[in-house]
Amino acid sequence: MSKCRITIFSLIFIFFSSLNYSHANERHYKWVIESSGLQQKITENKPVIIFDARSKEQYQQGHINTAISFPTALTYVEINNAYYVKNINKIAPLLQQKGVTTSQKIIIYDQGDLKNAARLFWVLELYGIKNITILNGGIDVWSEQYPLTKKPTIPQPSQYFPVLNSSVYASTTVAKVAAYSELYQLYDSRTLAEFIGDRSATEKFGHIPTAKNIQNSVFFNTTITGTNLLKTPKQLDAIFATLDKNRKSVTYCNKGLASTLTYFLMKQAGFKVSHYDGSWLEWSEKGLPVEK
Numbered sequence: 001m002s003k004c005r006i007t008i009f010s011l012i013f014i015f016f017s018s019l020n021y022s023h024a025n026e027r028h029y030k031w032v033i034e035s036s037g038l039q040q041k042i043t044e045n046k047p048v049i050i051f052d053a054r055s056k057e058q059y060q061q062g063h064i065n066t067a068i069s070f071p072t073a074l075t076y077v078e079i080n081n082a083y084y085v086k087n088i089n090k091i092a093p094l095l096q097q098k099g100v101t102t103s104q105k106i107i108i109y110d111q112g113d114l115k116n117a118a119r120l121f122w123v124l125e126l127y128g129i130k131n132i133t134i135l136n137g138g139i140d141v142w143s144e145q146y147p148l149t150k151k152p153t154i155p156q157p158s159q160y161f162p163v164l165n166s167s168v169y170a171s172t173t174v175a176k177v178a179a180y181s182e183l184y185q186l187y188d189s190r191t192l193a194e195f196i197g198d199r200s201a202t203e204k205f206g207h208i209p210t211a212k213n214i215q216n217s218v219f220f221n222t223t224i225t226g227t228n229l230l231k232t233p234k235q236l237d238a239i240f241a242t243l244d245k246n247r248k249s250v251t252y253c254n255k256g257l258a259s260t261l262t263y264f265l266m267k268q269a270g271f272k273v274s275h276y277d278g279s280w281l282e283w284s285e286k287g288l289p290v291e292k
Helices: 003-025 035-043 056-061 088-097 115-126 138-142 172-180 192-196 233-240 258-268 279-285
Strands: 048-052 076-079 082-085 105-109 132-135 184-188 220-222 228-230 248-252 273-276
Touching (some): 035 048, 035 138, 082 279, 105 115, 105 138, 115 258, 172 184, 172 248, 172 273, 184 258, 233 258
Parallel strands (some): 048 105, 105 132
Antiparallel strands (some): 220 228
16 A cells, blocks of 8 residues: 555544544533434333323324323413413322333423423423433434334323422512513513514513513524424524523513423523513513513
């Protein structure tokens, strides 16, 4: 082999070695798992609980093998036209019925926009569960690589009793303080039309005073097949670099779906963040101040 060919092979080896080194040192998602990683856990019979956060009807049409149906709608209670997370006494039987436990990793997925998955993540975190991850791309991406099943998985009931983690919860009082305190920043995850007051899900138009608008669409890249995947940690860092990490962040939307995804990603980025339960539906129902 000539010295020229040896040099070329050496350069190629160094190039790919540097790529691997760079990839190994790139910051990864903390609470996100890819389809290949989940498939490996299923194949190796790892002790994980998989929750399908979509509706029961969607679950019945096809789901990931061994996944348990856990629609996020089950975690809500409606009071005076606003939606709230169920209190500890009402949520406990539901978590026990679904087999929630602290001894196993919980992996959550939805269709792919991650709003339902993030909502269930927040609910479980609120009630003391820590070992949780979300499937990137949801079932849209999963079904491109692996088969689905219609065979339901029956959960094994647990004895878990929730422990409230109040640090991730923002009440109306906290939202009021956040609207006027320099120690806080509110983030509105509704559409731009709703934020500026052109549209509204209620009779009030506009947004909570001093809030900034950040929409879920900025968090995703669209693949050539038309499915959505989260942007890379580096890309997300560039988005969050424009926000003030020194202030306490509070997210909200209409019903607490889109804003829990914002909450989830801000938490991954190192923000001290909580989610305003009740969100815009409660704020406007109570006739609190708004601005456009």
